[in-house]
Amino acid sequence: MRRTKYSNEFKVQVVKEALETRNKAAVARRYELASNMLHRWIKEYESGKWGVISVEGISPLETKKLSQENDHLKRLLGEKDLEIAILRDLVKKKNPHLLTKLK
Structure with a gap:
């Protein structure tokens, strides 16, 4: 064959x-x-x-690495947003007058 x-x-x-x-x-x-x-x-x-090389001029391997890094950074950003929301809720409960200064 x-x-x-x-x-x-x-x-x-x-x-x-x-x-x-x-x-x-x-x-x-x-x-x-x-x-x-x-x-x-x-x-x-x-x-x-x-x-x-893809249309953007980046190899598929580099694209994959960048995609993984992007996913990691999005996850970190989500965690930080959650932390900020929790801290704002705490401030609202403990010291409502400080809330206007935080915004």
């Missing part, structure tokens, strides 16, 4: 579809690929091995 050589453009198209749909098995079946091959392509794509 002959090995099929796939172009990088085809690989990127398949990988993006798999990542968008989050159903690697279905995408692999649609393109008649082995699921382990698609998994390997995804790893290579995310590591930047193909030299693919």
Whole structure:
């Protein structure tokens, strides 16, 4: 049986579809690929091995890292907002006259 050589453009198209749909098995079946091959392509794509750069000029690996950092910062911001709300409630209960100074 002959090995099929796939172009990088085809690989990127398949990988993006798999990542968008989050159903690697279905995408692999649609393109008649082995699921382990698609998994390997995804790893290579995310590591930047193909030299693919997104529209923003950032590699997929860097995009993933930035997304994780963004999620972490959003979580921290939510915690700080909650702390501020709790402290304002405490001030309101203990010293209502100070509340006007805090706003």
